[in-house]
Amino acid sequence: MIAVVAPRYGGSEVLRVEVAPLPVPGEREVMVRVRAASLCSGDLHLLNGTPYLLRLGFGLRRPKRPGIGQNLAGHVVAVGAQVTEFQVGDRVFGEIPGGAFAEYACAAVGALALVPDGLGMEEAAAIPDSGMTALQGLRDIGKVEPGQRVLINGASGGVGSFAVQIAKLLGAHVTAVCSTRHLEMVRGIGADVVIDYTADDFTRTDAPYDVVFDLAGNRSLREIRRALAPDGVFVSSAAAPGDHWFGPIRWLAAVALTDLFTRPTMKSLLMRPSATDLAHLADLAADGRLRPVLERQVPLIETPSAIAVFAQGHAAGKTVLTVAG
Known part of the structure; x- marks a missing residue:
């Protein structure tokens, strides 16, 4: 072969x-x-x-x-x-x-x-990888509910493009953060609001978010907390920033430590492969609810x-x- x-x-x-x-x-x-x-x-x-x-x-x-x-x-x-x-x-x-x-x-x-x-x-x-990461991050860690305000940071990538659609399927109002050239694509998959990170700062908002799903790892935890509602949830993907030796370990440790001392919930996500989740995502895609x-x-x-x-x-x-x- x-x-x-x-x-x-x-x-x-x-x-x-x-x-x-x-x-x-x-x-x-x-x-x-x-x-x-x-x-x-x-x-x-x-x-x-x-x-x-x-x-x-x-x-x-x-x-x-x-x-x-x-x-x-x-x-x-x-x-x-x-x-x-x-x-x-x-x-x-x-x-x-x-x-x-x-x-x-x-x-x-x-x-x-x-x-x-x-x-x-x-x-x-x-x-598989991207769809399950988005599903588990929003459904299992973020516990997104209908009517909540959800922000996806890094919305145009593989995981992000699934996350925008899954958050909408869960009934959320979705704000997507991406670069200028991807604004129309992200709007086309259902985002209610799209923020161009080259022009606007999503962490400075008068209407904080119930869930922030971070796939970019380009903002500090202090900045993220500023964008969260007091009882909000921050979900950090395993693709967080890191060095060549230990990768995202320091970042994930910082998220866990911050969670101990702040009111907003701060959690890291490590996707776990699941045949059940795969079948669920495939059914959503087959009937046109997920693209x-x-x-x-x-x-x-x-x-x-x-x-x-x-x-x-x-x-x-x-x-x-x-x-x-």
Whole structure:
């Protein structure tokens, strides 16, 4: 099969498109013929090997597993001996530890859900990491309720574009913060108010927010608290700022410490993969209530150049890799 591999840590320049052996599913795994895959920030961390603390589990000097990519959608072509949840021919999607940027990949059954009728493979592949992060951040941590004022900081990216729509589905009044060039896109997915962060400061407001979902990590906790209602909730994504050694650990510790001494609730989010959440998001997308925003679609063999663009930031939705039949 054709696969994109990273034999060493680095940027997009270390990636290779190679002929690799087919993976073999374990007893509780299925092998998927990949039709589409999407990029996420986790791919960059695993590619770069940063924060360096991450290398304790993934390889000190070089990756233990050279295959990269975590979000995929495709058809089941083989099942492990103890698999009863899926059968050959099923359309599935989900998140795996690595190896999604290939013609075939293996996945644990608990990491997958069925792709419902009415949802394309490209749209399904865009959902897993970003969709579950947005859903769990707003529903589970933020506990968004109808009528609340919710602000999404970093609303145009992969997670942000899902968060705007999910907050609306939960009944909130949504204010979205993004750059000038993405204002119309964010309005188009349902934001009630859009703030251009290059021109306005969302932390200075006369009408504080019930929930602030921060995906950018570009404002201090003091500034964030200024934008929150006294009984509001701040939700910080795991993509918070950090250094090359420890990543966001210091930031997450600061959020937890601040929560102990302030009235607004300050929480960090670490998304937990859930087949139930995947199925829920897929149903929302299949019936048109949730629309994955696809910024670009490129062939699998162009993955290195796609990752180079993705690494520059300023995304408007998701980048999807398509795999030929």
